[in-house]
Amino acid sequence: DVKVTQSSRYLVKRTGEKVFLECVQDMDHENMFWYRQDPGLGLRLIYFSYDVKMKEKGDIPEGYSVSREKKERFSLILESASTNQTSMYLCASSLGGADNQPQHFGDGTRLSIL
Amino acid sequence: AQTVTQSQPEMSVQEAETVTLSCTYDTSENNYYLFWYKQPPSRQMILVIRQEAYKQQNATENRFSVNFQKAAKSFSLKISDSQLGDTAMYFCAFMKPQHNNNDMRFGAGTRLTVKP
Numbered sequence: 001d002v003k004v005t006q007s008s009r010y011l012v013k014r015t016g017e018k019v020f021l022e023c024v025q026d027m028d029h030e031n032m033f034w035y036r037q038d039p040g041l042g043l044r045l046i047y048f049s050y051d052v053k054m055k056e057k058g059d060i061p062e063g064y065s066v067s068r069e070k071k072e073r074f075s076l077i078l079e080s081a082s083t084n085q086t087s088m089y090l091c092a093s094s095l096g097g098a099d100n101q102p103q104h105f106g107d108g109t110r111l112s113i114l
Numbered sequence: 115a116q117t118v119t120q121s122q123p124e125m126s127v128q129e130a131e132t133v134t135l136s137c138t139y140d141t142s143e144n145n146y147y148l149f150w151y152k153q154p155p156s157r158q159m160i161l162v163i164r165q166e167a168y169k170q171q172n173a174t175e176n177r178f179s180v181n182f183q184k185a186a187k188s189f190s191l192k193i194s195d196s197q198l199g200d201t202a203m204y205f206c207a208f209m210k211p212q213h214n215n216n217d218m219r220f221g222a223g224t225r226l227t228v229k230p
Contacts, residue, residue, distance in 0.1 A: 106158070107157055
């Protein structure tokens with residue numbers, strides 16, 4: 001089975017801090033994604049990557065950046081955390097270059113910015 | 115841009131009964147894929163069922179089946195013989211396949227509670 005691992009399930013940070021959320025997948029997937037999940041809004045795509053060192057903005061990239069130095073790891077960075085970034089963050093991966101490949105998700109990180 | 119709408123924020127069903135969750139989407143594409151994901155209270159999202167738009171036959175996975183109406187852009191999920199373990203958030207998702215990028219769009223979700 002595909003395993004997508006997010007480094008923290010709960011994280012509490014302070015306003016202005018630089019925050020790193022880490023995600024690792026073990027299935028050699030080309031595509032990786034970061035979403036935030038908020039009640040009533042579903043999942044909104046922040047950034048995605050379809051190859052090492054490649055990144056594309058999703059629907060809500062403002063205030064975030066990403067890094068993909070290795071194929072298995074995709075990091076989400078909050079450059080200067082703000083309270084409106086308190087949310088659940090979900091990482092996902094999928095096989096690239098093929099149709100109909102669903103995304104596989106990690107357990108999520110519930111991030112609180114105080 | 116594709117949008118996915120789930121008009122039922124919350125639903126409940128008695129154990130062993132059948133429930134249908136609705137989903138509509140908006141797209142100008144002819145070829146695409148649709149998915150239902152389940153997110154139990156433990157939070158990991160898992161794939162429940164998928165449907166290819168070019169297939170007329172509705173997908174079925176054990177107690178889960180879909181009613182795919184392409185012309186109406188509707189993709190509902192039917193859960194038969196509901197079980198307590200079906201209690202979860204359910205998300206409908208749309209994917210337009212592109213080379214090297216399987217970008218998905220999700221609805222807002224429906225919280226389903228199965229009552230004993």
